[in-house]
Amino acid sequence: MSEEKPKHISYTQMNMYRKCPRQWEYRYIKGLKRPPGGAMIVGGASHEGIEEDMREKRKTGRNLRSSQVVDAFLASFDRKVDTEGEIVWDEKEPEPVAKDRGAAALEYYHRQRAFELDPILIEQKFEMTFGEYTVRGVIDLGETDGSLVDFKTGSRKRPASIIHQDQQLILYQMAKPDTTEIRMEVMLRYKTKEDFQVLARKPATQTEIKIVKEDLIDTTNAMKRGRCFRTDPTNWWCSEKWCGYYDRCRKFKGKSKSK
Numbered sequence: 001m002s003e004e005k006p007k008h009i010s011y012t013q014m015n016m017y018r019k020c021p022r023q024w025e026y027r028y029i030k031g032l033k034r035p036p037g038g039a040m041i042v043g044g045a046s047h048e049g050i051e052e053d054m055r056e057k058r059k060t061g062r063n064l065r066s067s068q069v070v071d072a073f074l075a076s077f078d079r080k081v082d083t084e085g086e087i088v089w090d091e092k093e094p095e096p097v098a099k100d101r102g103a104a105a106l107e108y109y110h111r112q113r114a115f116e117l118d119p120i121l122i123e124q125k126f127e128m129t130f131g132e133y134t135v136r137g138v139i140d141l142g143e144t145d146g147s148l149v150d151f152k153t154g155s156r157k158r159p160a161s162i163i164h165q166d167q168q169l170i171l172y173q174m175a176k177p178d179t180t181e182i183r184m185e186v187m188l189r190y191k192t193k194e195d196f197q198v199l200a201r202k203p204a205t206q207t208e209i210k211i212v213k214e215d216l217i218d219t220t221n222a223m224k225r226g227r228c229f230r231t232d233p234t235n236w237w238c239s240e241k242w243c244g245y246y247d248r249c250r251k252f253k254g255k256s257k258s259k
């Protein structure tokens with residue numbers, strides 16, 4: 001178990017700290033890993049499927065066939081299931097259902113949308129320093145017209161306003177200053193159909209960038225100082241269902257006297 005603070009962090013890690021500093025401490029300082037959720041397996045496998053397609057298009061100018069993209073998804077899904085060992089599947093979406101729906105959603109997105117994408121950068125890594133930490137990230141896709149795209153998966157539509165609130169996308173723009181448009185493209189898997197969502201925005205203004213920089217520096221400085229308090233227990237993620245550390249963190253021994 002390592003108690004040393006890492007020098008490099010991912011945006012995901014920083015985001016965990018912003019949601020709950022104590023959760024970040026359990027995961028990244030004490031090294032207590034919890035099994036991933038099924039949605040993460042579907043998301044990772046979908047990314048690998050579309051990445052293979054984009055690499056082919058960058059090389060040859062043509063997309064793969066949808067069946068090839070689905071094969072890449074299925075291979076990645078099985079690999080992740082084998083290597084992770086334990087995965088927390090949602091009771092409404094157990095493993096075989098998640099696999100079928102994930103494959104169907106990716107295939108639908110690929111047939112309807114992927115041919116329009118014009119990749120020049122694929123899974124582009126970057127590093128930026130904020131306060132005392134270097135933040136590492138990966139831009140899913142950059143297009144020849146300067147657009148940057150973040151691929152997502154999910155089982156419900158995201159509110160349109162999310163594209164303007166997402167600081168991760170502004171961080172990507174900071175790493176790629178020639179950005180002309182920012183998009184979030186979401187592959188949606190429902191019970192009875194597939195769909196996708198394309199949310200787009202203009203590049204962030206200098207004022208928006210300044211605010212994001214300040215927020216990230218404040219966050220990394222608080223992480224460095226080891227401020228690892230519990231989040232507000234009324235937050236939805238502070239629950240037995242959503243937090244893998246709930247037992248350790250909030251389930252105190254002894255019975256409550258309240259009725």
Ligand code: SF4
Pocket residue numbers: 020021022023229230231233237238239243244245246249250
């Ligand atoms: S139970 Fe709540 S306070 Fe504790 S680590 Fe989880 S989210 Fe944070």
